[in-house]
Amino acid sequence: MISNNEWTTFISAILLLATSVCSYANQDIPVTDRGHLGQGDKEGVSGRITDRQGHPVAGVFVHPRSLDKPAPAIPEIAIVSDANGHYAWRLPPGKYELSASAIGYHGMVKIITIKAGQMTTEDFILERALH
Template structure:
């Protein structure tokens, strides 16, 4: 296949992806035209955030640890992800539906003690974990 055809093919594949990503990044779900009704008011945030760090007893960050939640409310809210991982600084952040959760941080070698968090829409709850 010629280089020109490969370039055209790559452009045809990449263009929709780039357009979709830019719409998400720049608020593509709001109208941008001046000739219609005004845009709806911004949505209220229906999710809350749990954030914190996972460290060892010596204060070292625990990298790539699995943060897992278990809903404590009935009926249990739908959790958007199975879990999240801590980053290089041991930090994690997880947007969850409002409710009460038991949260634990796990590695291959050790688990943290579980902690309970109450997530409120539009609010951030901080939970730090120390792994043995």
């Protein structure tokens, strides 16, 4: 014979097991903390980097730093300007400090805001560093 107390204990154990399994399973469902990823190329910032004379500057390291808390995940990829001075970053909406730096030039930092579903344009004009 099984007493009511034993039944209660048994049911509690089953419920606890079910809760634990569900909880574990939920942790394995892919998270939504995907930053800019999976949102297509429609959000982010792009632009052109030139010198004072309007010549494109290639190889400029363009780096975003989120000013939001909590900050979104930004892959540690290096984005650099191409031969025409163009660069592009896929980023989630938010506020960023965007820096552009290259050997032989003074670095420059801008504060930008990226809105949902929009590509922001941000150009840089770098000054040559005098040595």
